[in-house]
Amino acid sequence: MQAGRAASLAALLACCAVLPVILPRDTFQFTIVLSAGFAGFAVALLLEAGLLSFGHALFYGIGGYTVAALSPLVSHFAVVLILAGAIAGAVTAVLTGLFVVRYRGVFFAMLNLAMAMVAYSILLKSYNLTGGSDGLVVDVSGIVGAQLSPQAFGRWLFYFSLGSALLLGAVMRRYLRSPAGWALGAIEDREIRVEYLGISANRVLLQAYTLSGFLAGLGGAISATAVGHVAPDAVYWTTSTEFVVIAVLGGRGVLGPFLGAALYELLSISAAQYLSNSWQILLGAVILLVIRFARGGLSGLVNTCEAMLWPDRMRERGLPRGHIR
Amino acid sequence: MTGVAVLEAQHLHLGFGGVRAVDDVSLSLAAGEFLAIIGQNGAGKSTFLNICTGYLRPDSGEVRVGGRSILGLKPRAIAKIGIARAFQHPQLFLQRSVLDHLRFAVSAGRAGFWRPFHPLASAALADEVVGLLGLCDLELVAELPAGAIPEGSRKLLDVAMALALAPRIMLLDEPTSGVSSAEKLGLMTRLVGALRARGVSAIFVEHDMEVVARFADRVAVWVEGRLLRVGSPQEVLADPDVKARVL
Numbered sequence: 001m002q003a004g005r006a007a008s009l010a011a012l013l014a015c016c017a018v019l020p021v022i023l024p025r026d027t028f029q030f031t032i033v034l035s036a037g038f039a040g041f042a043v044a045l046l047l048e049a050g051l052l053s054f055g056h057a058l059f060y061g062i063g064g065y066t067v068a069a070l071s072p073l074v075s076h077f078a079v080v081l082i083l084a085g086a087i088a089g090a091v092t093a094v095l096t097g098l099f100v101v102r103y104r105g106v107f108f109a110m111l112n113l114a115m116a117m118v119a120y121s122i123l124l125k126s127y128n129l130t131g132g133s134d135g136l137v138v139d140v141s142g143i144v145g146a147q148l149s150p151q152a153f154g155r156w157l158f159y160f161s162l163g164s165a166l167l168l169g170a171v172m173r174r175y176l177r178s179p180a181g182w183a184l185g186a187i188e189d190r191e192i193r194v195e196y197l198g199i200s201a202n203r204v205l206l207q208a209y210t211l212s213g214f215l216a217g218l219g220g221a222i223s224a225t226a227v228g229h230v231a232p233d234a235v236y237w238t239t240s241t242e243f244v245v246i247a248v249l250g251g252r253g254v255l256g257p258f259l260g261a262a263l264y265e266l267l268s269i270s271a272a273q274y275l276s277n278s279w280q281i282l283l284g285a286v287i288l289l290v291i292r293f294a295r296g297g298l299s300g301l302v303n304t305c306e307a308m309l310w311p312d313r314m315r316e317r318g319l320p321r322g323h324i325r
Numbered sequence: 326m327t328g329v330a331v332l333e334a335q336h337l338h339l340g341f342g343g344v345r346a347v348d349d350v351s352l353s354l355a356a357g358e359f360l361a362i363i364g365q366n367g368a369g370k371s372t373f374l375n376i377c378t379g380y381l382r383p384d385s386g387e388v389r390v391g392g393r394s395i396l397g398l399k400p401r402a403i404a405k406i407g408i409a410r411a412f413q414h415p416q417l418f419l420q421r422s423v424l425d426h427l428r429f430a431v432s433a434g435r436a437g438f439w440r441p442f443h444p445l446a447s448a449a450l451a452d453e454v455v456g457l458l459g460l461c462d463l464e465l466v467a468e469l470p471a472g473a474i475p476e477g478s479r480k481l482l483d484v485a486m487a488l489a490l491a492p493r494i495m496l497l498d499e500p501t502s503g504v505s506s507a508e509k510l511g512l513m514t515r516l517v518g519a520l521r522a523r524g525v526s527a528i529f530v531e532h533d534m535e536v537v538a539r540f541a542d543r544v545a546v547w548v549e550g551r552l553l554r555v556g557s558p559q560e561v562l563a564d565p566d567v568k569a570r571v572l
Contacts, residue, residue: 171441174442175441177445177446179428179432179433179443181441182429185418186421189417189418189419189421192416193412193417195400195404196409197404197486197489197490198402198405198490199401200401
């Protein structure tokens with residue numbers, strides 16, 4: 001059964017890998033999907049513990065601004081810049097997490113939103129440092145020292161993002177199956193039992209929050225590198241909401257947020273052609289359909305299809321957990 | 326009480342507004358002893374357990390474990406020094422399997438807990454998990470989600486998780502509540518057997534006097550936040566004052 005799942009995943013990856021070959025003009029868009037997928041994954045990771053963040057654009061923006069700030073120094077080292085952006089996201093998450101992981105429910109959501117909005121104001125007002133509302137140009141054109149043409153760099157960035165998604169997907173899958181990862185769901189269900197087992201729920205959440213900040217920072221760093229620009233809008237609350245929508249559309253698990261990001265981008269780009277400035281109507285309708293008929297998001301639909309095709313496999317993996325209660 | 330005291334509560338006071346939930350209570354638990362606490366609802370029995378596990382802090386008084394004060398410690402810190410707790414309503418993760426509950430509980434006390442790549446279903450934990458399944462008679466429901474097993478098995482699972490911490494003291498809040506009369510004695514026999522097999526001392530809050538008479542070494546009678554009487558089950562349950570005010 002595991003072989004069948006591995007084959008499905010390999011086929012999906014192969015399809016993703018040939019996208020820039022079949023649709024070279026859309027390579028940039030595919031990279032943006034992956035960057036949004038990382039940020040959606042960051043939000044979905046905290047949803048494992050039942051915590052909803054409306055402020056993850058903070059780490060996404062920090063990742064982008066870090067790349068922008070360092071790109072004049074090492075413009076031919078995209079790998080270093082993107083990694084620095086992800087680490088900056090994680091460090092910011094540790095610092096803010098020490099405070100926010102003490103809270104649950106609406107307080108957690110609003111504190112995250114408040115922190116992101118404070119950062120937005122600082123970025124907006126610090127014109128000399130951040131370029132204010134104009135933002136900063138991100139000039140990255142090389143990978144590890146060698147300069148590339150814009151097309152080649154765009155292709156490389158896509159494959160780097162895809163490889164990162166694969167690697168981090170495997171890492172996060174292992175993490176979610178470790179005791180500390182399992183504890184996230186346990187905290188959502190019965191935090192008091194977790195504490196009575198001698199485990200600090202706040203420490204478990206801080207670990208997850210830091211990983212979450214790393215993922216969001218990575219998404220922001222990739223996005224800024226692909227777009228070539230970063231502005232305070234990257235930290236604005238509407239950006240955070242996009243990541244929540246992606247997490248809800250995609251559902252839990254490693255694959256879900258990337259599927260959610262693909263659907264979100266597909267809706268926003270395609271619908272804009274036909275519904276002009278009101279593509280959100282279509283997005284809202286899709287969210288309603290997901291909440292009504294597929295509470296586990298797209299990954300939940302994948303699990304349901306798997307359960308219908310291979311019931312034994314689902315029994316081995318245990319019961320799927322609902323996304324929205 | 327005979328034997329060395331493993332837990333000592335001295336002159337505990339705790340009020341909620343105008344209600345004295347615990348009023349000058351002094352009580353101790355000897356090594357290997359099973360102490361039952363009886364009393365009417367709202368008498369302060371569960372409040373006492375909540376103080377002993379760090380969930381509530383008394384207004385005054387002292388609680389010592391092995392001579393060391395545990396006041397001010399958080400529940401997780403108290404769990405680490407050997408006081409485990411099972412709840413009146415088992416605190417379980419209803420969609421997860423019984424096996425995963427025990428894997429999680431066993432891993433909680435190990436260094437590998439914080440290693441991101443240390444699998445929950447580690448082979449190193451297997452013996453301990455199988456031992457707990459057998460000890461608490463949970464083998465037949467091991468693969469089932471906790472939400473799908475009978476209440477008696479849920480109680481045993483709650484105790485098995487607490488036992489995974491290798492505690493010295495177990496505090497059980499109404500271990501037979503929600504279980505049918507026919508199953509109560511069987512459940513307590515398994516539960517007490519599991520605790521005695523590991524040399525754990527226990528305090529249990531109980532309303533069923535047959536269970537108390539059969540399984541307790543001593544009985545503490547609680548009335549309106551105060552200790553009315555402490556003694557052997559035979560003495561206490563035959564006391565006219567206890568009969569009138571509690572039974």
